Amino acid sequence: MGNLGYGAFATHPGEVLKDEIEERGISQRQLANSMGLTYSVVNEILNGRRPLTSKTALMFEAALDVPADSLMYLQTKYNMQTARKDSILLDMLKKIPRIAAIF
Numbered sequence: 001m002g003n004l005g006y007g008a009f010a011t012h013p014g015e016v017l018k019d020e021i022e023e024r025g026i027s028q029r030q031l032a033n034s035m036g037l038t039y040s041v042v043n044e045i046l047n048g049r050r051p052l053t054s055k056t057a058l059m060f061e062a063a064l065d066v067p068a069d070s071l072m073y074l075q076t077k078y079n080m081q082t083a084r085k086d087s088i089l090l091d092m093l094k095k096i097p098r099i100a101a102i103f
Contacts, residue, residue, distance in 0.1 A: 009081075010077065010078045010081035010082055011074060011077075011078060012048035012074070012075075012078050013045075013052045013057075013071045013072075013074040013075050013078070014045045014046040014047060014048045014050075014052065015046075015048060016066070016071070016074060017045070017046055017060055017064070017066065017071070018046040018047070020064055020066060021046075021064070024064075028042050028043050028046060031063060031064075034063055035059045035060070035062075035063050036059075037056075037059070041056075051075060051079070052071055052072065052074075052075045054068070054072060057069075057071040057072050057075070
């Protein structure tokens, strides 16, 4: 698990997991069955269309021995980088006055 998505572009944890199972020769269907999840849920996570939750991160950790906390860090970083590109949110943020304590 070399690059955990710390670069300029957001990396969904599903990309890392997808690479991992391909490298190990595991199919998405096999993985889904072993985790007790539907194929569509696993496929959506691996293709970045569904966010990873703490529960699914722990399930992937149990199945693949990929640390759940690293996967959740990737998800959080992905969420933040995606939010920073949201023009509506950026406009809202600009209107929020900064509050600072004065000593």
